[in-house]
Amino acid sequence: MNHSPNDLIMLFNDLFREDYRTILVRGGSEPEYLPADQPEGLAQVVFAHGYYASALHEISHWCIAGAHRRTLHDYGYWYCPDGRTPEQQEAFELVEVKPQAQEWLFSLAAGIRFHISVDNLSGDGARDERRFRNNVLEQAIRYRERGLPERGQRFFDTLQSFYGTAQDFDESWRRDVRRLVPSHSISDRSRNTEAV
Structure with missing residues (x-):
């Protein structure tokens, strides 16, 4: 594709x-x-x-x-570029959870590979990468359960329609969770959630 x-x-x-x-x-x-x-x-x-x-x-x-x-x-928003201190990185990770969770769902709707990014290659990396990955996942699960913000939902639906990914979305989601957050087991509640 x-x-x-x-x-x-x-x-x-x-x-x-x-x-x-x-x-x-x-x-x-x-x-x-x-x-x-x-x-x-x-x-x-x-x-x-x-x-x-x-x-x-x-x-x-x-x-x-x-x-x-x-x-x-x-x-x-304040933005501090790559090379952040641990404190700056922690602040960055707090504000990036929702955008990255939504981007993850957009990526799946478009049929492309998503990468969680701590965006701090010149610094010390993530403050707590495992926690950040889990936070992004939990937010994505909430979006799947409750729906995306209105504009996000419109764009998500458009991507699914344009790329024809609706039918395989749930399987793509489960596969991506195993790839990106291998320590997390998808609960029954997220398995049974209808596509966003």
Whole structure:
């Protein structure tokens, strides 16, 4: 299956350009969110290097951001780049749980391989990688049980429809949990959860 970032741009822009005055844009070395700079302008979700996975990650952040945060550059969040101290890394991991859980479900809906990222290669790595992986998994399970945020659900449904992954989603989910969080056994409640 071919996974072009151009497909994500088309799908995202078709879904959200009119209702939310927001478009997905291929960018350079750093992803960022640029709010509209004039009343009739368009906000931009910019993903790095034209990478498909980067686009899914940045879309995940946008789907979680509330109305006020979407008026702020990079949603008003503090970001410390790769090379973080243990304390900075812990703060990073706390805010990354929901976006990465949503990105995981988006990745499965698109039929691509997801990688949990602690994004700290030049630093000391994860503060507690096992805990972070489990937190991302538990959040993804909650999303499967209760549904994604409204914009996230719309995008998830669109990905499943576009890539035809709905029928095999549950099996892909179980396989991915075993791959990414091997110490965790999927409970009966997540096995019986209908697709998001």
